[in-house]
Amino acid sequence: EVQLVESGGGLVQPGRSLRLSCEVSGFTFEDYAMHWVRQAPGKGLEWVSSITWNSGSIIYADSVKGRFTISRDNAKKSLYLQMNSLRVEDTALYYCARAKGSTYYYYMDVWGKGTTVTVSS
């Protein structure tokens, strides 16, 4: 069974940092690109960042560019999101999602259950 399990969320003050992780199982992780998508309370989905299968290409939404860093460790079957200089508007449920193929142009076909990030003083 394909599974994606996010962790690392929590309550953090504005300006601080947080690192999210997404551990996968049930498929060959290194064959797929991966995405991070977030959903603010009561709002729609917002794409955050994507990374190709070999970390060769990485892209970010303008709202997080320069503050967030996506990375992956294929040996550990894990995806990460380092979030620095956090803002109140970064408060959301963060999902990791698998791309249907090795590049991030592919749509998200499997999603984790998400981890909650709350930025508040």
Added chain:
Amino acid sequence: QSVLTQPPSESGTPGQRVTISCSGSSSNIGSKTVNWYQQLPGTAPKLLIYSNNYRPSGVPDRFSGSKSGTSASLAISGLQSEDEADYHCSAWDDSLNGYVFGTGTKVTVL
């Protein structure tokens, strides 16, 4: 902010047909394929339709997708109580160089 526009809500009685629209532009829907996600209350999104009109294994055939120009639609025929959920459209955007999502539509079964 969402780049793709959806109606905030749609509703129908059991057995009816409901259609959800998703409006975009030439940089996304107009030139790329559209995907739809179903999000049941309190759960993660689930892929419902990919590449405009294909259903993943296990998705009932009463769900169908279509695209014309810079707009797309999701139709639910034979509406059932378990279809009550939020529905999100999505597409790659060449101008933004990333994925964009719709504003989301809440479907209520009366």
